[in-house]
Amino acid sequence: MTTTNTTKMFGIAEAFGVSARPELTIEGFADESHPMIPRKTEYRFRPGLSGLIAFLGEAAGDAFLLTGPTGSGKTSLVCQIAARLNWPVQSVTCHGRMELSDLVGQFVLNNGTTEFIHGPLAVAMKEGQILILNEIDLMDPSELAGLNDVIEGRPLVIAQNGGEVIRPHPKFRVFATGNSAGAGDTTGLYQGVLRQNLAFLDRFQVINVGYLAAEVELGVLQKAIPSLPGEIGEKMIAVANEIRRLFLGEGEQRAELTITMSTRTVIRWARLSLTFRGASQPIAHALEQALTNRADAEQREAIHRIAEDVMGNLWLGVV
Template identity: 75%
Template sequence: MSTTQSFNIAQTFEVATPAGMTIEGFADATHPQIPVRTPYVFRQGLSSLLAFLRQAGGDALLLTGPTGSGKTSLICQVAARLNWPVQSVACHGRLELSDLIGQFVLIDGSTVFVHGPLAVAMREGHLLILNEIDLMDPAELTGLNDVIEGQPLVITQNGGEIIRPHPKFRLFATGNSAGAGDPSGLYQGIRRQNLALLDRFRVMQVGYLAPDVELGVLESCVPSLPTEVGRLMIVVANEIRRLFLGEGECAAELTVTLSTRTLVRWARLALTFRGAPQPIAYALEQSLTARTDPEQREAIHRIAADVMGDLWQGNTLL
């Protein structure tokens, strides 16, 4: 069993907390399943996530919010700083519970049972992240009910093997909905989930970053980007998000959004193409609007042109 270690919350996550507050993680920083640590600005939801890591109390934790708001990255960057290994699964409509538990496979001519991410996480004390859980068949997910409550995992197909949950095992899920389906129609494949499963989840809303926090992310990831250009890019991003979330005069006026991930890509490409006639416009097209329909592309570029003024035409500060 891996040795645990206490981490000072204020120092580990660079946040303001009362002196002496700690959270337990692992001492071994070499495990291959520990996420790669990247620059990250932690936000308000950190306290809820740490409370869950400290004591799950028979619950799982569902992080819900719009695409690109940083649901998975929040979990992974916390895990990276606590040396906590992660099993991450991208859910889809054909994913079955047996894929999570394990199955027999042919290896070097012999049939061997290979444990899946759920079994490994329970046995070793890893975090299990079910990304986009609301894409899965709710009938398959009901098999998680007892596991979430702390019951052993019984693998009947492997001779009735019993895996008792490690004290450090935690189950996370992310989704663009909170399990009740997607009334907006923006996310294809979203399914209404079983109420019995949802009753076992704590729910944490994750929104887009506040402008000052997001500017800090830009400055960390793209340090050579002029601050004023970064501020204007964030204004454009937030207007696109507002229309995507249906906060304009009409509901859901855009079917694409500009996530923090896309924002960073836009900033990086703007610097890459700084010799082009309109580097900011070209970078936005490469980052986002090349995959939109012509009407939405025109609308997004019009927003950016209005916000950025002369910078949009190529008179840049890059």
């Protein structure tokens, strides 16, 4: 399905629910029916939005890298901006065996004949979509170097498809996310992260996406699970922030955890706590299913100790 060329101006304050002057606008698409537009969900936009909005308005030969710890909401930030602008998205999760050809396209067998099928990069360039390369620091830097020209606005030439030339649509944008900023993993937490080519990184604008502030995250939790008692929600956020602090190596004697708690996991924990309402220790049981059953025994015990200390009598009580 081809992206419509009909554009529409959106007021930034109204579209994103932020404080902005009425005359500040961003161009998106009028068509709301494209299947690749991300689903709009409840979302609280944070400071730093202006940089992404400016990039969407004018890429100027750049791509955009969002870096930060796992679970901080890097991909969801881009997708929820796109959802409010009716901007279709091609989202790809990178890995160590991915090649540039996987992004460009390949021949497939169709009714006894071969047919070239465009990949996410070619589709996004041709139709004016956003390309998101998730976990970009897992991909071989020599393969990523093939994106240098298209990021700068040059045509994509597909030699294997008879030299097909795709000129970038004016609305084509490239975003990438990664747990490192391309310099490799210095923490030992992210297996497979590779140091990226400096010339490739030089083509990116960069922002760091941290975890939500406690009051903002509490608002997200309350909107997602409105029946959750407020005191329990506040304690869950406090537990999550202590887990994140240790995950980032900010504890005493730099004690670390190798798993963390995203906002998505907090919401899962809250939802399961209500699901197990009436059972013995529903909050503890919900935490196991939401997070700690995938931790080793030592870390599971540490996280449950944190939760018990923070939640006090609520830990063993009913929701």
